[in-house]
Every structure is written in structure tokens, then in C-alpha cells.
Amino acid sequence: MGITAPFGRMLRTLRQGRRLTIEELAEASGISGRAIGDMERGRSRRPHRSTVTALAQGLGLDEAAHAGLLAAARAARPGARAAESVRASAHTLPRGVRDFVGRQAELTELRALVREAADGRAGAPPVAVVSGPPGSGKTSLAVRLAEEPSAPCPDGAFLVDMRGLDERPPSAEQAVAGLLGTWGVGVAELARLTAEERLGRYHEVATGLRAVLVLDNAGSEAQVRPLLPRAGRLLVVVTSRRTLAGLEGVRRVALGTLSPRESAALLRAVVGAGRVDAEPGAAGRVAGLCGHLPLALRVAANWAATRTNWSLERLAGRLADEDRRLDALSAGDLKVNSAFALSCSRLAPEAARMFRLLSLLPGGDFGAAAAAVLADVPPAEAEDLLEELLEAGLLMTSRQDRYRLHDLLRLYAAARRHSEDGEEGSLAPRSRLRHWLLDTAVLAGRWHEPDYGRPPEDPGRLVALDDREQAARWIRAEGDTWLAAFREAAALGEHTRVVEVAEAMHWFSDHWVSWGHWVEVYERAAAAGAALRDATLEATHRNYLTWAYWACARRHDEAVEAATSALRLARTGGDTLQQAWAYAYLGWLRDAVDDLPLAADHYLRAARLFTAADDVNGYLQVSCGMIRVLRGVGRAQAAVETCRGILDALADPRHQDRIPPNVREFTALSALYAVSFVHLDEERWEDAVDALRSIRGQFDARGWHKQAGKVHLHLAHALARRGERAEAAAEYRAVLALDARVPADVRNDARAGLAALSAGRPAPLTRFAQ
Template sequence: MGTGVGITAPFGRLLRALRHSRRLTIEELAEASGVSGRAIGDMERGRSRRPHRGTITALAQGLDLDESAYAELLAAARAARAGARPAEGVRVSPLTLPRGVRDFVGRQAELTVLRALAREAAEGRGVAPPAAVVSGPPGSGKTSLAVRLAEEPESPCPDGAFLVDMRGLDDRPLPAGQAVAVLLSAWGVEDAELARLTAEERLARYHELAAGLRAVLVLDNAGSEAQVRPLLPRAGRLLVVVTSRRTLAGLEGVRRVGLGVLSRQESAVLLRAVVGAGRVDAEPGAAEAVGALCGHLPLALRVAANWAATRTHWSLKRLAGRLADEDRRLDALSAGDLRVNSAFALSCSRLAPEAARMFRLLSLLPGGDFSAAPAAVVADVPLPDAEDLLEELLEAGLLMTSRQDRYRLHDLLRLYAAARHRSQDGEERSLAARSRLRHWALDTAVLAGRWHEPDYGMPPADPGRLVALDDREQAARWIRAEGDLWLAAFREAAAHGEHTRVAEVAEAMHWFSDHWVSWGHWVEVYERAAAAGAALGHAALEATHRNYLAWAYWACARRHDEAVESATDALRLAGAAGDVLQQAWAHAYLGWLRDAVGEAASAADHYHRAMALFTEADDVNGYLQVSCGMIRVLRGAGRGEAAVETCRGIMDALADPRHRDRIPDNVREFTVLTALYAVSFVHLDEGRWQDAVDALRSTRGQFDARGWHKQAGKVHLHLAHALACLGERAEAAAEYRAVLALEDRVPADVRDEARAGLAALTAGRPAPLTRFAQ
């Protein structure tokens, strides 16, 4: 029987039209389908935009739909899910809070304490803002409590809320320094700026920005005091809430909020909120038994209650009986001294076989959260089917939402899923699933990374590809979002001795790595790739990755001696292999590293050698990159004219018709920007104000667009000074104001120079003397 509504109708409106066409009330459809009346009402009103396939099937049976109408309803449900996702191009902070629990109950005393701390932080009463540690057993609702505080509309924190998963239970918990980098990125500090800061400078920048925020920062799932101690603000109005299974007794000056299990009354309130007040009030004894069998643990109670909410024909007495029976038949999953496996087992036992299998296999996915694509791969099902199965698990309470269109498993549920996977799927199936996931993750990583390489770019069209890689931005988003996934696959490939594969992935990431210097794992990636080259006995390949490793040691970890050693090893290996190009790059890296510590003569020697070798290898792109570095070195050595001549050589090479198709557009643009910025300092040093203005005008706005705010500020500052010296006072004042408009995105000394220059202009004085530092 057709609907007459049309496939483009929103899901809720279509469902309501179908119900009205059958002359059914919500209660009658709930009785006929087994789906709760509350759930149906939420779907029709658009409050529930993620209906899963099992629910659609039950509704179709209750509505007595034919195959065509069922397909139409299912298509509308899928469209609703897709429509709930952020639009392309909308930037979502990686620290966006996960969706809060709609039926949050209890914990009023604890919320009162946290609300008071939030007000104290917002009012700036103390020398340092307050901080809280929320501790308790797994499944007690620590994260839900913190998110509830952050989501309250009356929160006195107008700058919002941020959440960082500290991964305290992982084999590799998130280091404090990496958390600092993640937070700085979320607060608007661009990766290019992070790349130039030492660990100490990043921490100082973190505290500078934190002092200006009126917000809540949740450090979730902390494993130790060392993880969070550096992140506690020293000044300002930022409230930090730490959640941990431990009390973190070593932290001083924090307010501790301990969570135990719910009281009998709170358990009943939770059941009433999820299952419905009428059913709970009709069976108070059975409701109390359900709470007791779940250990009054919020996670277990919610799983059981969600299960009951979708089966309105079940009594709570029957639910309690099944919980007790499952507890006797299955091994216990413990949370401290609590036995909570019964609630999990009951929900799993009522899943469709495909959903139950998906639940078990999700335990193989690494990291804190995941998207539908790797779930489809690990379960070996089409993507739409994977989305339906994930939604079924979500509605059953066995899965939680994360940021954007991602999901996550609670730690206890991950352990439970892993136990069931081991007992039901067997080693052979487990190995096959892991292999599928590893190969897909690395294949996709190679395609996404190569988007940024001049010789590859856009991958070939593939209608079966599970993720969109239609432009560089999509590729970059995938690499960042699935960093845990492909890094785990990379490690697994290394452990399996897949040396060629390891080198291939690392090579594909080489160009992209410059765009994500703050990630924290590039040293590991290139250490493993260099080891892979050595294991293959391929000296040129090892040299390539030791060159990349030299970059990672210095750019990402500020480990100068190890960087020099790696580049020196690369030079030796490349020489033995007769690889002229990698010898050139080794000298280029050594020049860069010597320049970084002020050894100008040694840097110039390495750069000269690199330029000669790049010429021999006919690699114009490498030649141009080293030439830009040479400008800086020559300026430092007081050889201004040679620096200017080097810049002219760069511009001539760029204009040479022979190189038109050999230099990628992004390399061409960046080379011009770098060369003109570097040579502008030579003109400024020598008082050639018009030459400086010409160079700086050509670079103005380009650093801003790349998020390189420090360099952008200096362009405006130095352009203002040169214009002032030329008597162009109005334009100079505008450039000084452009520096101040960047606010705390540029260092304080740059802002101070701008204020002094502007004041001098206003007073009619000469521009203040300054030292032009890059």
C-alpha cells in the first residue's frame, strides 16, 4: 500500500502521515509494533533523528506496510541520519562535547558542588581558578556528569566547553604535551605556529590563552596526576573538571567529587525517565529488583532500561527474571566489586544476529571513537547496512555517540564485546577481520596522503570507496579524524614485518606531515619507516626515511642532536647507494639544522652542497627550497647583496618556461612567499625602505590565510615601519592597527612594537628604532 507522501518527505512527517492513514493513535501503534509510545512521539516530532533499521522494521509491521512503502520509510530514515551530520565545510572543533544523556537523573549534590565551582571560576574569586576531580568506578557516570555541567543553559561560562579524552586506560595514554597541542589547536592556534614552538613555549601559550577563557574544560578519563597537572590553569576563569577512576590524590588544591552507585531512589527515577513512570509505578518491587540486579550502576541500568523501553509488552518482573537468569548463566564482567554483565548480556541476547556480530567486532577498532566506514570494513558489510546496525546498537544502549557522526564504546562495553568476540568468533575470524581493517585503513591512508603529493593528487574514481576523498580538505580531515585507526594499522603492519607497506604509508604522508606537525607521532612513523628500509636492505629507501626522520626529530620534537645524527646517517646511506637526490636532501636538512642553532658558516656550506646536488639531479623544487633557506643564512652572515642575488635567482627559476609544468602551484606560491619574506629583512636591515615595502606588500595577507599569525603580524609591523620611514603615515598607521587586530595570536613583543610605532605616528615623532628579527 503506497503512502502518497513522497520519498523527499522528512522521516517524522512521513511516519505521522502513515500512522494517520491507518487511523492509529501513537499508543495503538506502540502496541502493534512493540516500539514505545515515547520513542514514536520523539520520531514524529523530529527529536529522534537516528532511527535504526530494527525500529523501522517493527514500525512497518505495526503499520502493515507493503514492500514499497517499507522501502520508502527506510529511505527517509537514512536521509534523516545523513541530514543530522554537519555540512561539508563546516568546521567542528575536535573537542566538541559528545551528546549528553537526555534522561540524566540524580547526582544533584555533586552537580551543586560543580555549579558552585563554575560560578567561582567565572567570577575570578581566587588567585587561580578552581579545579575538580570527579572519580568513581567505571560506568558510574563521571563523563555524563561533567558533560551535564557543561551543557547547562545557565552555565556562567560563555566561551563554551571543551573535552579531551586523556585515554588513561590505554597502553599509550595521551601525554600532557600532546593534550596541550590539541587544546591550542582547538583554541585557534594554527599548526604552523605550533610547529615553531618548543614544548615549554606551547605550555606557556596554553596558559596564556587559558587565562583569557571563561569556559569549562573536561579532561576525561585521566590515568595519572602527571597527565593533568600541567594543564591546571594558573590564572583566569577556566574551570577544569578531571574525570578518573582514581582519586588522583597527588593533585593539590582541587575539589574532589566522588561518585558511587545510585541510591535505590535514584535508580527508580532513572527507570521512570527511560521506561516510563506508569510502568515503574505499577511494579515498584520489580523496578527495585532491576536496580539491584544492575548493581545500581548507571551504565548497566541505562542499558537494561533502554532495552525495556522498546518492549512495551514486557513487564518489569519479566525483565528482572531475565536479568537474574543471565547473571547465573554467563561469566561476570566486573566493575570493582559490581557485577554488571547481566544487563549487557540481556541486551546482546535480544539483538539481531548481524547487530550482535557488529557489537563484538567493534572491540577490534582502536582509539576513542570511530565512524561507520571502519565498522563496515571490520564487519564486512555494505556501508548503509553498517549504519543501520550501529543505530540499532545505539538505541539498545550498547553504543554512544561522539562528535559529529562518530560513535564510541564505553570501556566496560568494549571489554564485554571483546570477551564475547573471543568466545564466539574464534581466532581465524578475528584474524580475518583485523586483516581487512588493516589493509583498508592503510590503503585509504595512502590515497589520502598522496592527495598532497605533486606527483599524485586526486585518487582515481572509485564508486565503492567508503569515504569521500574528492579534494585535499576531505583527505586531510580523514587523516586527522582516523589518526588512531591508521596509526594502529601501521604499527600492526610493522609488527607483521610488512616492511614495504610501512615505507609506502610513511612516504605517502611525507607532504601532509607539514600540515599536522603537532600530531605527536611523526617521529614514530619515520623511525619505523627507516627501520623498514634497513630490514629490506635498501640503503636508498632507508636514507629517504632517515631524512624525513631528521625533519620529524627537529620540527616535531625539538631533538636537535638526534635530527643531525639522522640526517648524517641519511647522507652516508645515500652516498653508498649512489642516490644523488637523497644526498642533496641530507645536506638540505643539515643546513636547516645548523642554521637553527646559529652555525651560519656550516649551514651555508651544507646549503651550497645541496644546491649543487639538486642541480645535478635536475630537481628544481628541492633547489628552490634550499635557495630560500640560503637567503636567511646569507643575511645572518652579513652578505646582503648575495642574499638579494639569491632571491633574484629564485624568481628567475620560477619564471623559466622549462619549469612551468615541473613546479606545482602550491610549491610555486609558497616559494615566492618564503623568498620575498626572507629578502625583506635584508632590505630592512640596509634601510632600503621602498624595496622592503615592495616585498612585504607582495606577501601581505598570505601568511594570514595560512594561519601563520606570527609571520603575518611581522609583515604588517615591518611594512608599517618602512612606510613610516617613507612618510606614508596613514598607510603605516593602518598596518600598525592590523597588528593589534590580531590580538593574542601574535606575540606580546610584536604588539608592543606596534603600539609604540602607532604612538610615535600620532605624536609626530620618527618611528622607533627596531631590530628586524625573523
């Protein structure tokens, strides 16, 4: 993306005002003449702080003029702002390397696989495993392949960072849930599916895609094996430092170091062909000192590209003589720290400090706000420092305005931090980051809690939390970082802090069931409650843990044990509300295994306790579950009365401000859907039509296609029996319009209904399955 016109015009005006040619400014600043010309014409990428500083020095600007030029450059950045947001998909590709060179043989092989996948003639589409040492360019190669316009992938390209070197890398289940969300499967549908069902849904969706999926930085075969497609036209490219020899039927592409010719080509692309061709011997020595490793070469080349007055011979000399105290950092047997050290040695002190501090962030990507907190600088200054590191090749871009630190560079940054700052020097930044992350997590999570909502105004807040969606985006985008801070707080014995964060996330967790870490969050919170010797607090979080065990992990026995423990603790603490929730969860768990009589008993106990505790939201939730259970044990009238009680509670003016709008809407929808089956069972067609007409279209709008199909189908059946044939036919056709989004048996029933109407009779009915 080109820089905006005001910066280019300002730069040209300043240069001409000092009667300098582009070549003279290049000589004075160390910035290439071509780069200056591109900036003035608005053809280059956004300018970075170090570039602007070099230009200001070359122009001889005073402090005020320098600040004005820097402000214009900052305004030119499309991502520059104090408050970050994350709108891009979590699995969009990072920005590819602009000057990618070499790897032609490997690209040719991978392009053939893209064509093979697009052809779709084979049973299972091909899978490529790209392996090689760290820094060899595996991710760059995969992204280059996915970005090629010639690749026949109309449905796009996606990347999942498997983070195989992490202590707790993401599981295949977590990757599946994230990809399904990216591919349009709604949160509500994900919440209803078991892990096995999500995997099946993943393969169902993947079969219909013509796309490239990059599973980057895989740590083991088990991490990626479930994700390999069984049919369709989705090409999967796995990158890993390991060969993943246990994967069968895959095409293996091994990356070594670059050849001398490819190394020279990379130097030409970054430094400039003229300088490299003028010193071929020195260029060869630079490549050799970098081990012909793409990452090290690019770091050294980026450093040289911004210093046009340096010869490559001088660069080679500096690489050869660089401090060897960190030789332990290697890629296999390749020592690459010299290139990193050289780039770090020329960073401004603030940028070098930022680089070291970034090693305190967990793996994955991060935003400028977290970096600002670490370095204790304003967000705009943090962004400038990050852009300087990006320009030096010490940082990579990620989705939208986020950044990533390569694993090797993270190790190098950590080593520099230990060496230069010591552990004592890391304590304050680490603590500052932990407190900020957990404070923000609490504010963002509470947006979804009825008693809190919008946080108080704070002009100094580093991230925008102006609505629920912004809060949700922050929680998801920074999931790795705030979870790491949460773990650190637990390890440090900050028990009150742990339960505060977990409590704040309670309402939001329903919107991100697929995350994969809620069991850990609530296990730690329950342990913190026990450590605080607070029976009610522990009961609360054991109830939450019950939900996590069953809703997120389908661990039924552990869920029952957690709920039973919560009930015992709540009785000990004399807490009526937590007793109600424990019974509600026990009813839910009995319902899940079709023990309906016991489920009904637990639900009724819960409803009475919620009423005693004056908790209308809990009462509504448990009552919705109760309708289906009462129907199952043959208590139709009790089920209808329960629905009537729900609707009365929703209409009661005393509860107007106590029930959140989303809870109000969903409760009415759930209750009327559940009671419609009771009316259908009893052949009360008019009551069934009234209930179903009142919710028609609401499931469709939420993406709950199976339920939407059943609403249309059952409404059609009821209308047909009332003699309203035209409207019944329209509802049957509405089912068929949903096509493959509803189960085949529902579509077949709709076709049978239409056929029966044509024959002048209503469709035959079986028991209505909810």
C-alpha cells in the same frame, strides 16, 4: 532533533490504512504509544532500524513496504550518507544523556565551581576531579554540567578524551596541540613552537577563556597536570577511574553507585514512570542485579523500554538467570555483564556480530565506514546496525556522526567475540580493516603530494576524498585507527606497506606537526627500509625521521644522527636527491643552534645537489633557508642573489606544473620576507619597500600575526625614511590594530614610530630581528 515529516506521514498513512489506533499498533509492535505518536508528529529523535522493523511487523508490511519505510527512516537522519566527513571540532562535546537523573549533590558542588571560575577572583581557577568506577557516569556528569544553559561559559565547552586505559594514552603535549588548534591557533604557528612554547601558548589562550574543559578518562596525574590552568576563568573537570591523589589543590567529587531512589528515577526516565511505579519491588530487583551502576541500569532499561509487553518482574528474572560465563567483567566488585548479556541476546544476529566486531577497533571514536568494512556490509546497513546498538544502549554517540564504545562494553564485546567467533573468526575482519585503513590513508596522504593529488574516481569508495580538505579531515579523524593499522602492519613484517604509508604522509605531516606520532611513523618506516635492505629507501625515511625528531619533538642530537645516517646511506646507494635532503636537514639543524657558517656550507651543498637532481622544490626550500643564514654570516649580496634565483625559478615556464600552488605562494612569501631584512640592514629603503609591499597582508591572511606585525612595522620604518609619512603612519597603526596577537616589543616600536613621526623625525632603529 525531530524526524522529518515524510516518515511521520508515511507511518500515519500505513497505520490508518490498516484501521489501527496508535494503542493497537503499540500492542502489536511492542513500541510505546507515546513513541509512535511522537514519530507521527515529527517530535521524536530519528527512528532506528529495530524500531522501524518492529513497526513494520506490527503493521504486517510486506518486504517492499518494509523497505520503503526503512528508506524513509534512513533519509530522516541528518547524518545519513555514504561518504562521511568530519567538520565538527575534535573537542566538541558528545551528545549528552537526555534522561540524566540523580547526582544532584555532585552537580550542586560542581555548579558552585563553575560560578567560582566565572567570578575570576581567585588566582588559579578551580579544578574538579570526578572519580569513580567504570560505568558510574563520570563522563555523563561532566557533559551534563557543561551543557547546562545556566553555566556562565560564553566561550563554550570542550572535551578531550585522554584515553587513560590505552597502552599508549595521549600525552599532555598532544592534548595541548589539539586544543590550541580548536581554539584558533594555526597549524603554521604550532609548527614553529617547541613543546614548552606550545604549553605557554595554551595557558595564554586558556587565561582568556570563560569555558568548561573536560579532560575525560585521565590515566595519571602526569597526563593532566600540565593542562591545569594557572589563571583566568576556565573550569577544568577531570574524570578518571583513579582518584589522582597526586594532584594538589583540586576539588574531588567521588562517584559511587546510585542510591536506590536514584536507580528508580533512572528506570522511570527510560522505561516510563507508570511501569516502574506499578512494580516497585521488581524495579528494585532490576536495579540491584545491575549493581545500581548507571551504565548497566541504562542498558537494561533501554532494553525494557522497547518491549512494553514485558513486566519488570520478567526482566528481573532474566537478569538473574543470565549466562554467567563472563562474570570476570566487573566494575570493581560489581558484576554488570548480566545487563549487557540480556541486551545482546535480543539483538538481531547482524547487530550482535557488529557489536562483537567493534571491539577490534582501537580506543577513541569511529565512523560508520570503518564499521562497514569490519562487518563487510554496505555503509547504509552499517549505519542501521550502529543505530540499533545505540538504541540498545550498547554504543554512545561522539562528535557529529561518529560513535564510541564504552571501555566496559569494549571488554564485553571482545569477550563475546573470543567466545563466539574465536581468534580464527577475527582474522578476516581485522585484515580487511587494516588494508582498508592503510589504502585510504595512502590516498588521503597523497592528495598533498605534488606527483599525485586527487585519487582516481571510485564510486565504491566509502569516504569522500574529493579535495585536500576532505582528505586532511579523514587523516585527522581516523588518526587513531589508521595508526593502529600501521603498527599492526609493522608487527606483521609488512615492510613495503609500512614505507608506502609513511611516504604518502610525508607532505601532509607538515600540516599536522602537533599530532605527536610522526617520530614513531618514521622510525618504523626507517626500520622497514633497513629490513628490505634498500639503502636509498632507508635514507629517505631517515631524512623524514630527521624532520620528525626536530620539528615535532625537538630532539636535536637524534635529528643530527638521523641526518648523518641518511647521508651515509644515500652515498652508499648513489642517490643524489637523498644526499641533497640530508645536507638540507643538516643545514637546518646547524642553523637551529646558531652555527651559521656550517649551516651555510650544508645549505650550499644541498642547493647544488638539488640542481643536479633536477628537483626544483627541494632547491626552493633550501634556498629560502639559505637567505637568512647568508645574512647572518655577513654575505648580503649572496643572500640577495639567492632570493633572485628563487624568484627566477618560480617564474620559469619549465617549472609551471612542477611546483604546487601552495608551495609556489609560500616560497615567494618566505623568500621576500627573508630578503627584506637584508635590504633593511643595508639601508636600501626602496628595495625594502618593494619587497615588503609585495607581501603585505599575506601573513595576516595565514594567521601568522608576529610576522604580519613585523612586515607592517618594517615597511613603516622604510617608508618613513623615504619621506612617505602618511603611509608610514598607516602601517604603524596596522601593527597596533593587531593588539596582543603580536609581541609587546613590536607594538612598542610602532608606538615609538608614530611618536617620532609626530615629532617630525624617523623612529630610531636597532638591528632588525627576523
